[in-house]
Every structure is written in structure tokens, then in C-alpha cells.
Amino acid sequence: KSFEFEDVVRWTAQQGCREMESRRSGLYHTRSQDSVYEDIISDVLRENPYEDIKVSPMCIPIMRSRNWTVTQRRTPCTPKLPPKPLTLRVNADRLQEVYKQSAMSHFQSSNPGTPRPPTTKPAAAYRTQRQPQYVSRIEEIFQAKRGKKRVKNQTSASRDELSGTESDPEEITKKGGSQRLVYVQSTLKRRPGYRTLERDLIQLQQQQLFQLFVVVSLRKRSPGNTYYPEITQQFPTKFEKTSRMSRETEDRLKAIPNFCFPDAQDWRPSADINSETFSFVLTGEDGTRWFGYCRKILPCGKGKRLPEVHCIISRLGCFNLFAKILEEVERRREISPALVHPFMRSVMEAPFPAPGRTITVKSFLPGSGNEELTLCRPVDSRLEHVDFESLLQCLSVSTLLQVFASLLLERRVIFIADKLGTLSRCAHSALALLYPFTWQHTFVPVLPANMLDISCSPTPFVMGALSPSLDQLLDLPIEEVLIVDLCADKFVVQMGDEDCILPSKLQAALQEVLESREEMLEHCSEDRKEDECSLSALVSEAFVRLFVELVGHYPLHIETGYNGVRELNRETFRKSHPSRGVRQFLQLFMDTQMFAGFIQDRELRKGGVKGLFEVRAAEYLASCPEPEPSGVNKFLKGL
Incomplete structure (x- = not known):
């Protein structure tokens, strides 16, 4: 009927x-x-x-x-009735929606005037340019170590949470795992608030390119032959007392000289000193960071002279941009010190650049006339302010991975080196390995000798100290700290479980990539540009691939609550991974401030420029097979 x-x-x-x-x-x-x-x-x-x-x-x-x-x-008159019930294809539609949005957002941001690619091939947007050979080689190594297991959909993952097999033997001892969990959770309780990098950048859109420029010189103490650092010039010269930002700047003025010359007592006049560029970071009580970009030079003159440091204080973490400005400052100071202030005024009046944007600074130079300085802020800051070559020369791959694992759990880490440049480069490079995550705690790449007591802080930190300060550090009551000697490639003090933090299969894959880096670069340099086959680009790709394997599936588990707030479903996110070792690691890692800041950054970044991690994560999700239907859905699909 x-x-x-x-x-x-x-x-x-x-x-x-x-x-x-x-x-x-x-x-x-x-x-x-x-x-x-x-x-x-x-x-x-x-x-x-x-x-x-x-x-x-x-x-x-x-x-x-x-x-x-x-x-x-x-209007078209083709009759069509309501779509099929969503309950018949929840997981398939969920995956397809994430793939489509990820691919489209990257394609539109990189090519705004180009029509959309076909939706049937969401990964095609990333294949428009031929990638370096090492990218596919890194992917092959991780696939070989990981096996055929892929991320599960939400429904099946909840049933198979503890389905560890003999082929997946990663285990963490109950005692060690519980101790690590207690440490991470206690850290989160001590500092429940955090400031993310993306939130800081949003607040900086109407800020100046830099806040302060100073020249720090050495002055001789009246009794004895030792020297102390002192600010001899600064721009701007005066601050409005009613400005909160100006008061904060004045407070930081007292600490800047010690960071420009952390070893002031060891300096003596010299006739030949090589120019050196380094940096430091000042962290406020509210978590805000001020970056100090320094260039140590020898002033013009004859005979033995003391060096001086030109320092730019800014809230923007972009080393190459400010290094270029400091080179221009040095060039003008060699002609006349009077040319420095007009140039810095032009730089300060320049607009704050958006990611991937270029600004032009006009200035006058005697003998050359009007000049234009082009400053570009990179789209992705993962390779800014890093020198992975120095880090890999100082530390073996095995030691580096243990330091990296300790940073992921937000432990206290102190680097020791005999040179200021080595200390600064390695400390910044170690934190750059955390991309797309951002270190949320205290970071002092070069700690002055008279401020070593800061290392007794109960909160996580990353610090650097010169080798003469090591004995004094060992006498301080520092709890649960990892002290790394960059010159000897060894741990002076360690916890003992650094090699058991990362999932063993992914750690083995990452170690194989780093150990074969020279071979990959040799094959890549045959048909690619030099900047595309750099060591920094390869190392960054390797660590990004690790994070894609660990957390690249997070978009599948972002849900909108009743109040309209998008949040991560932590349980389904963790349980959906097929590896027991990864699930155990995520249980620790999800309680860090670094992970909380990462999720918030991604929501704030939504619709903006996509970085390398977003591109690789979208490719990873596009390569995952659609979840197989089960139960009633499977029966209906058969019909």
C-alpha cells in the first residue's frame, strides 16, 4: 500500500x-x-x-x-527535498568538513585572486609548488616507524582506548608517569594564567615597531680596574609620566645594561673586537615579554678601546628584522653619531607590520642622499632568531631530543656555555624547536652573574649562564632542574627520565631524520634554491612532522558549546590516537600551559595566515582515510 x-x-x-x-x-x-x-x-x-x-x-x-x-x-526549478539525516553520516561529514576548510583557507590566504580548487582533492592546494625532496623523505621515515596505524574517528576511538598490542610496546612506568603528571599539574596550578603569542600580536597591531633604543658603554669603577655597564644614550630621551607603558620602560632601564654586558667585570680595553649580535628577553610579572636585540661593536678610534652595545627593546620577536636595523645603525654611527637618532625616529614612526607585510623606512644619509630601507616581517616566525647549526654542533642528536622532551613538559632548563653568542643562539634555537607551541614561562637566554638567584624560582624557566658561573649555580638550592653543558655535550644535572618522555617510535623517527640531515640536504641542493634547502628549514620540518603526528588531528575534536565557545574535547582527542605511547604522552602534555596556549592561538588565528604547521596538518588530515561506517550506517550504505 x-x-x-x-x-x-x-x-x-x-x-x-x-x-x-x-x-x-x-x-x-x-x-x-x-x-x-x-x-x-x-x-x-x-x-x-x-x-x-x-x-x-x-x-x-x-x-x-x-x-x-x-x-x-x-530561479532554478529543479525540485529537491531536504538532505539526508545527519545521524547517518556524522563522522564522514565531520572529516570532510575539516579537510575542506583547512585546504580552502590555506589556498585562499596564499592565492586570494585565484578560484577555489576542486573540493574532491583537498590536498591539491598544497601540491601547486614542488616541495623539497627532504619533505617527502621525512614523511616516509615517520610512516615506516609509525606503521599502518592512523588516527581513529571519535566513535571508534572511545571503544579502543587501551587497545595496546605487542607491535606498540611504548610504556611508561607507573611511578615515573605519576611523578611527571604531578609535576605538570602543580605547574599549571601555580600559574593558571598564560599569555599566548597570538594574543600578544593582536594587542600589538597599533603599537610601535620598538619601544626603546639605547647605547650601553662600560665605565671604570673608581677603586680597582673593573668595569660596570651604563646607558650613555637613549631614544626617546623622555617619557610621559602618565603613560603606563613609559613607567614600565623606565623600570626596565635599570636591568638593560646588565643584559647587554652580562660579563662586564671580565672586559678589558682592546684594539680588535669582532662585532657580535645577540639578544635577551625581559619577562614581566604579567607574562609580557620584551625582546632586547643587541649588537656589540668597537667604536671608531685608535688604540685600545672598550666596546659598546647598541640595543633595541621591542615587543616583537623578529630577530632578522631588527638585526638589519642594527646594521644600519652601525653604518651611520661610523659616519657620525648624530645620524643615529634621526634614523631611529623614522623607524619608530613606521607602521607596525602585519605577518608577511613589508614596510619602507626613508632616511637621509650624507653622500648618498635619501635612502629607503625595506623591512619585512615573515609570515611564519618559526625560523626567525634561530641557528640550528650551532645547536646541532654543540649537542648530539640524542642529547638534543632529551632537552626537547624536557621543554615539552615545561621543566627548568639551564644552558651553560663559554661564549655569549653560543649561549644566546642555542637557547633561542631550543625554544624554536617547540613550534607551533610557544614557551609560556620565564626565558632568560643570558643571565648576568649578579642575577643568578633568579634560578631558584619554583616556576618553569629556560635560562643561560656563562661557564664561570657554573660553580655558583651548583651551590644554589635549585629543585628539579636540567643543566646542559653546551661545550662538553653533557648533562651536569638531570632528572634521569628524559629519554622516556617522548613516544619511542616517533622519537626513533625524529632521531633518524636528524642523523641523516646532511644526506637529505645534499640530494635537495641539486635542484632547489639555497634557502629552500637550508638546515634550519629541514630541522623545522622534522619537528613539525612530529607535532603533526602527535596533535595534528585536533581540528576533528573542536566542538561548539551551548554558549557558542569553541573548545577542544580533550577525551576524544586523546583517545582517538591509536598509539598507547602517544596517548600516555598526551595525558601529560595536555595539562601544560604550552598546550592550552596552542589551542587558544589556533582559535585566534582562525581565518588568518596559515603557517607551516597548519599546512602540514591539513595535508595529514587529507591523507587519512574516511572512517568506515558501522552498525546501522554500514547497513544503510550496503543498501
């Missing part, structure tokens, strides 16, 4: 004059002008739930001509 037109028959039965006609064709009035079902042919496009059913010719109703209006002719 057909129930579709049951009420049509009932309606025609009440019409005695049309009884015979309704018996001949019960479908006649369904498409006529006086049909009560006339709204089926409407302007709303709908999907026909019976489109897969082969219709018999005897069931086709008789069509009559219809008087169309002008407005109806402008």
Missing part, C-alpha cells in the same frame, strides 16, 4: 463529482495547479530522498503546463 498519496485519495473521495477521475489517476492532482502539494515545486532547492530508486514509467504522473511568473523563471 502506498502511503505517500494517502491523504490525496482521502481528499478526492470527498469530492463526489470527481470520484471517477480520481480512481483513474490517483497521482493526477499532485502536480496540478490546484494540488495541496504544490509547494513541492518551490524556489528552495532540496535533495530528493528517492533519487536512488529506479522509477517505473507507470508511476510517472501526467504533466500539465504551468503559467510561470517572471520571478520564478529567474
Whole structure:
């Protein structure tokens, strides 16, 4: 019995004059002008739930001509009914939506004037340019170490949370795992608030390029032959007392000289000193960071002289941009010190550059006339302020991975080196390995000798100290700290479990990539540009691949609550990974401030420029197979 037109028959039965006609064709009035079902042919496009059913010719109703209006002719008239119920394809639609959004957002941000690519191939947007060979080689190594297991969908993951097998033997001892969990959770309780990098950058959009420029010189103490650092010039010279930012700047003025010359007591006049560029970071009580970019030079003159440091204080972490400015400052100071302030005024008046944008600074130089300095802020700051070559020369791959694992759990780390440049470069490079995550705690790449007591802080930190300060550090009551000697490639003090933090398979894959880095670069340099085959780019790709394997599936588990706030479903996110070792690591890692800041950064960054991690994560999700239907969904798909 057909129930579709049951009420049509009932309606025609009440019409005695049309009884015979309704018996001949019960479908006649369904498409006529006086049909009560006339709204089926409407302007709303709908999907026909019976489109897969082969219709018999005897069931086709008789069509009559219809008087169309002008407005109806402008719109398509193909009838479609409501879409299929969402309950039949929740997981498939969820995956397809994430793949499509990730691919489209990257394609549109990189090519705003280009039409969208086909949605059937979401990964095609990333294949428009041929990638370096080492990218595919890194992917092959991780796939070989990981095996065929891929990220599970939300429903199946909850059933197989503890489905560890003999082929996946990663285990963390109960004692060690519980101690690490207690440490991470206690850290989060001590500092529940955090400031993310993306939030800082949003607040900086209307800020100046830098806040302060100073020249720090050495002055001789009256008794003895030792020297102390002192600010001899600064720009701007005065601050408004009513400005909160100005008061903070004045407070930091007292600490800047010690960071420019952390070893002031060891300096002596010299006639030949190589210029050196380094940096430091000042962290405020509220978590805000001020970056100090320094260039140590020997002033013009004859005979033995003391060096001086040009220092720019800014809230923007972009080393190459400010290194270029400092080179121009040195160039002008060699001609005349009077040329420095007008140039820095032009730089300060320049607009704050957005990621990937370029600004032009105009200035006058005697003998050359008006000049334009082009400053570009990179789209992705992962390779800014890093020198992975120095870090890999100082530390073996095994030691480096243990330091990296300690940083992921936000432990206290102190680097020791005999040179200021080595200490600064290695400390910054170690934190750059955390991309796309951002270190949320205290960071002092070069700690002055008279400020070593800061290392007794109970909160996480990353610090650097010169080798003469090591004995004094060992006498301080520092708890749970990792002290790394960069010159000897060894741990002076360690916890003992650094090699058991990362999942063993992914750690083995990352170690193999780093150990074969020279071979990969040799094959890459044959047909690629020099900057595309740099060591920094390869190392960054390797660590990004590790994070893609660990947390690249997080977009599948972002849910919108009743209040409209998008949050991560932590349980399904962790349980969806097929590796027991990864699940145990995520249980620790999700409680860090670094992870909380990462999720918030991604929501704030939504719709903006996509970095390397977003690109690789989208490719990773696009390569994952769609979840297989189960239960009723599988039965309906079979039909």
C-alpha cells in the first residue's frame, strides 16, 4: 500500500463529482495547479530522498503546463527535498568538513585572486609548488616507524582506548608517569594564567615597531680596574609620566645594561673586537615579554678601546628584522653619531607590520642622499632568531631530543656555555624547536652573574649562564632542574627520565631524520634554491612532522558549546590516537600551559595566515582515510 498519496485519495473521495477521475489517476492532482502539494515545486532547492530508486514509467504522473511568473523563471526549478539525516553520516561529514576548510583557507590566504580548487582533492592546494625532496623523505621515515596505524574517528576511538598490542610496546612506568603528571599539574596550578603569542600580536597591531633604543658603554669603577655597564644614550630621551607603558620602560632601564654586558667585570680595553649580535628577553610579572636585540661593536678610534652595545627593546620577536636595523645603525654611527637618532625616529614612526607585510623606512644619509630601507616581517616566525647549526654542533642528536622532551613538559632548563653568542643562539634555537607551541614561562637566554638567584624560582624557566658561573649555580638550592653543558655535550644535572618522555617510535623517527640531515640536504641542493634547502628549514620540518603526528588531528575534536565557545574535547582527542605511547604522552602534555596556549592561538588565528604547521596538518588530515561506517550506517550504505 502506498502511503505517500494517502491523504490525496482521502481528499478526492470527498469530492463526489470527481470520484471517477480520481480512481483513474490517483497521482493526477499532485502536480496540478490546484494540488495541496504544490509547494513541492518551490524556489528552495532540496535533495530528493528517492533519487536512488529506479522509477517505473507507470508511476510517472501526467504533466500539465504551468503559467510561470517572471520571478520564478529567474530561479532554478529543479525540485529537491531536504538532505539526508545527519545521524547517518556524522563522522564522514565531520572529516570532510575539516579537510575542506583547512585546504580552502590555506589556498585562499596564499592565492586570494585565484578560484577555489576542486573540493574532491583537498590536498591539491598544497601540491601547486614542488616541495623539497627532504619533505617527502621525512614523511616516509615517520610512516615506516609509525606503521599502518592512523588516527581513529571519535566513535571508534572511545571503544579502543587501551587497545595496546605487542607491535606498540611504548610504556611508561607507573611511578615515573605519576611523578611527571604531578609535576605538570602543580605547574599549571601555580600559574593558571598564560599569555599566548597570538594574543600578544593582536594587542600589538597599533603599537610601535620598538619601544626603546639605547647605547650601553662600560665605565671604570673608581677603586680597582673593573668595569660596570651604563646607558650613555637613549631614544626617546623622555617619557610621559602618565603613560603606563613609559613607567614600565623606565623600570626596565635599570636591568638593560646588565643584559647587554652580562660579563662586564671580565672586559678589558682592546684594539680588535669582532662585532657580535645577540639578544635577551625581559619577562614581566604579567607574562609580557620584551625582546632586547643587541649588537656589540668597537667604536671608531685608535688604540685600545672598550666596546659598546647598541640595543633595541621591542615587543616583537623578529630577530632578522631588527638585526638589519642594527646594521644600519652601525653604518651611520661610523659616519657620525648624530645620524643615529634621526634614523631611529623614522623607524619608530613606521607602521607596525602585519605577518608577511613589508614596510619602507626613508632616511637621509650624507653622500648618498635619501635612502629607503625595506623591512619585512615573515609570515611564519618559526625560523626567525634561530641557528640550528650551532645547536646541532654543540649537542648530539640524542642529547638534543632529551632537552626537547624536557621543554615539552615545561621543566627548568639551564644552558651553560663559554661564549655569549653560543649561549644566546642555542637557547633561542631550543625554544624554536617547540613550534607551533610557544614557551609560556620565564626565558632568560643570558643571565648576568649578579642575577643568578633568579634560578631558584619554583616556576618553569629556560635560562643561560656563562661557564664561570657554573660553580655558583651548583651551590644554589635549585629543585628539579636540567643543566646542559653546551661545550662538553653533557648533562651536569638531570632528572634521569628524559629519554622516556617522548613516544619511542616517533622519537626513533625524529632521531633518524636528524642523523641523516646532511644526506637529505645534499640530494635537495641539486635542484632547489639555497634557502629552500637550508638546515634550519629541514630541522623545522622534522619537528613539525612530529607535532603533526602527535596533535595534528585536533581540528576533528573542536566542538561548539551551548554558549557558542569553541573548545577542544580533550577525551576524544586523546583517545582517538591509536598509539598507547602517544596517548600516555598526551595525558601529560595536555595539562601544560604550552598546550592550552596552542589551542587558544589556533582559535585566534582562525581565518588568518596559515603557517607551516597548519599546512602540514591539513595535508595529514587529507591523507587519512574516511572512517568506515558501522552498525546501522554500514547497513544503510550496503543498501
